[in-house]
Amino acid sequence: MKIQYKIVILFVILVLLFLAFGRALLKDKTYQPTEMVGKKVPNIILNDFNNKNKKISLVNLTNNNFVVINIWSSWCIPCKEENYFLLKIKKNSKINILGINYKDQHTNALKFLKDFGNPFNLIASDTLGEASIQLGAYGVPETFVVKNGIIVAKFLGPINEEITGTILNLSK
């Protein structure tokens, strides 16, 4: 190949890279998790917490179902508070609660469940926190209420007596 062509190719590649980097640079960095209420549950496949080989599909799980999704972690102190209310929901209703274990160590999470009780019908692992981002989560704890595949409510921070009531009402 002639050297002139090589130089042109080099130039084109560099310009493309320049545009990409320049765009990345000028982009607003403030992070905005998408406002998900009223939207369909994203198609996320998670690993089962107790069985690594088992997968959990959020879409399949929530289709024609009422599910409360709770993002929690053993290192999160407010999660311990809200655990009591989640247990209460489990005791007083037949609502399915899916726990997403966020950026956690498996052993610590197991200990958490042993110490405080396990309110979850099913637990998924989100070791890297990616799925939670796709779900539009800001952090832990966070609770999503999903009815027939549509997110109907979202609660930031630990749930309390009042939110527990709201969730029970939504399920009716």
Place this chain on the structure above:
Amino acid sequence: MAGSIANFLLSVSLLLSISLIFLLTIKINKKNFENLSVIYLCSDGIFYLLFISFILLVYSFIVSDFSNLVVYQNSHTTKPLFYKISGSWANHEGSMVLFILILSFYLFIFTKKKIDPELKCFTIIFQLILIFIFLVFLIFTSNPFTKILPTPVQGLGLNPILQDPLLAIHPPFLYFGYVGFSIVFSFVLAALMTKKLNSFWSREAHFFILLAWSFLTIGIGLGSFWAYYELGWGGYWFWDPVENASLMPWLAATALLHSNIVTQKKNLLYSWTALLSIFTFILSLLGTFLVRSGVLNSVHAFANDPFRGLYILITIFLIIFGSLTIFLLKNPSYQRKNNSFFFQKDNFILINNCFLIFFLSVVLVGTVYPIILNAINGESISIGPIYYNSIIKPFLFVFIFIMAYGPFLEWNKNSNNSFIKNLLILFIISLVFSLIFLFLLNNKNISLTLGILFSFYLFLTVIYDAFREKKLSINLSRILAHLGFATVIFAIFINGYFAKEINLSMKVGDKKQLENFLIEFKNTKSIKGPNYDQITANFLVTDGNKKVELTPSIRKYNQPAQFTSETSIKSNFINDYYFAINLSQFNDNKISLRFYYKPLMQCLWLGVILISCGGIFGLFKKKYENTI
């Protein structure tokens, strides 16, 4: 006052550099290489001018001259003197001054070398162009001597996380490494322009490559050590883009260091060495851009103004385009020599060069891909350690095997195979050792077995290599560096598989038995530091019959008001016990904290020190001809 003088000095050095570039261009065109001593004197002058400006900046920090914007933004009168000084380069503007100062420092050393005047003049031109570009950037977009009126009474203070003795020396080392490759870059472009890319070039360049490489190694080591004990995340390497930014030039430089040896010894691989020289510096610049421009969110992102980032970006692309065009146009076509034997040293070095470039590409893709993807379609992905570990690990074993074998081969003939039997014996010993070791530790992980096997094998072969010949001093550099590498890999594998992390929430007087550790929270103490208040928690950890006292603490800095968690690490050479308090999680007298058990961390640091020592010893070798 100091600010005005320094500003003047910066402008003078800018003018001096541009006029020198013109003068040298004229001289080269006329092929007139007389009176060069004046030019050398002027280029030394640039170094002195920049040095004085840098000292003036440090001075402004020491006397807390808040009429200077940078001092106002990054300093405070109550800050200890040491951090006032280090604060001068712990910010974007100050660090750019340091960057340019080091560019001129390398030029300063280079002009003292006795080499062909044409080659020398070209090198000086290229280096001066780099100095010029960054001086323009400094003076017009990030001037460190901007005044504010009226003069504030007090400064805003330095980010407490940067108030650490290690961080005071980490950036200078890293810069001496990054920027050191600038002179190799200028030198190789000059050699391409003058068609003097030969074994003489290679010998002269070797010194600068080794110097910069050693600094870079130490710089990365210090950064990692800082992350380990200051950030309190319990790790030493997170495959964070910022860390990757420094690892990429290191990988390229390591490849360069080795390919340059082949160039020196066998007059081979000229284009490859030239290309690596160019890419090492480009990757250093790319690292600076990624880290500094704010394209990544990190502790290092000082240049929050995107236009500064855009300037660096344009500059980098011009430098890449310019240098690669010179390479394409002037790339010498050397006759390929017939390599009649496969089992020669140079072939093995070349194979491992390919591996290094492969590792480099993995890191490059992992670092840059998320940025580009996000820019193109707004999708955010996070690339974690799993990606790097799973791709790099299998090839690392082959890499180490070749690294262990290569040094025993000859340069120019098929080696006599007397050592093969011994190497086989060493391999069997390492195999037995790793199996016994894992049996004792009760672990059946295959990749751990391979990691221990190969790192131990490398270790043994290096020791054998050291005792094989009597001329140890000649190969000392390689032996130390390879020994260090074996140590690092061994420590990484052991640490990766046996480290433990436990989350706790305890109040004073609590005792907890977790896994093998009995953890006791004894008491808390309040201490007043020079510019912070501190609460220290006292813990006693019992591991078997070992008792360790640990005192993690939380600091509240006055200026800026900010909390930091100070870790407490105790080590008995084999294991580290590590405590860090979680910030902002206080709950009815309980504090929540993380306890880490990290085996062989000291071994890891020792390995890094050995690698650096290998580089430094290499610098003091007189006769390059007889080495390796």
